[in-house]
Amino acid sequence: MRINRFLAVAGLGSRRQVERLVLNKEISINNQVVENLSTDVKDDDIVRYKGKIIKSKHKLYFALYKPKGYISTTGDKFADKIVTDLIPSKERLFVVGRLDKDSEGLMILTNDGEFAQEMTHPRYEHEKEYEAIISYKDANSLEKTLRYFRSGVDIDGYKTKPATVNVLDERDRTAKLKIILKEGRKRQIRITVEKAGARVIKLLRTRIGNVELGDLSPGQWKPFSPQLPADDEKPLGHFE
Template sequence: MKPMRLQKFLSAAGVCSRRKGETLIQVGRVTVNGERVTTLGTQVDPDTDQVSVDGKPAILKSDRVYLALHKPEGYVTSCDHPGEKIVLDLVKSDRRLFPVGRLDKESTGLLLLTDDGRIHHRLSHPSFDHEKEYDVTVAKPLTPGVLKKLARGVAIQGKQTRPAQVKKLSANRFLIILQEGRNRQIRRMVGKVGHTVQHLKRIRVAHIQLGKLKKGSWRHLTPQERRQLLELVT
């Protein structure tokens, strides 16, 4: 989408009329990418800039696509592996969709797909600390000490993982909530404490739940889920 004047953006987003938008800008109630803007005629790019009024995101009505997919085993999220089955093959769309973050070939569960570059770039970046929740089954029984080590964090390639929330579900199954997304992180963490992952399923990304979505199936995010997702990156 082409850049447009800030007051036109506010009007197109349904916040107010253009004239009222000019007033909001002049009195300092509008921010762009976290910076207060008071100059009329400031240009914004609807695809990349984050506009807020009184701290609340102003979202331009668009036909962007936001999907939740239950990724099965055996599919990769990258298109850079010729001969592999890719997750985009599971979704019938004429849009150029991008996976948000990673989920390795052997793992299953929730994967977000979108054609919104803001969401893809920001939520895929390792430094973006939204929560991700996983259901993990290992090969042998877990001890309290092992679970405490996972919760405290372990060293992977010389760098300590962040503290995590861990909850035991059964003798060899637990939930873990991470706020980082290093490559194959859970499998490597589990390996560090002397265990092997048998099954790994992501059940939540931020506020979006996998729920009862079947493997290989997908759905559009609800309006509330879309709104909350966009608020994460503003």
């Protein structure tokens, strides 16, 4: 593991902050000052910051099926149903891929801030896959919904990136859509559907990157092990 990732996982700050510690020669490995950001930390190395030994935290990764009615914002003191309440961990957990209260499906929770940042950073363009059931007035509004996803729409002055969308089922002015996004604007799917004159009845997220919802039921969670990438590669995940 590179020194900047090691320090970030240990909780010394963001990658940019810990890189400054290295460049300022405040970090040592086995009593040797580290000057190169590409330095690797081995399992038996002793890393120190201002003379104190730094230990990397035991990293936790959970795939969770968020039920409808729970919120993703961990800082809301007045909420009675928060996703972190569903996982019995004393660690502070970061939420990867928030969902609004009325949506359900896959969320990732982890105490690895570096992993969470990489999974949510726009430049990595991690896919998020959804199944949406929508109701529409006529064939024109359904066609418009598909076109809006594929071309992008304006949300608060920002035009969304083109998404992949396919119709899985269609009957009685109701359609089941498979939608794949490479970004995560707030309520992006619901707003896009509403702009086309249709309405979301149910929204379920089934995948984030290579981590899938699988056979989890609402409220269930499962640990998984990420295959940590090189700095410019995308994190992957598989269930244990």
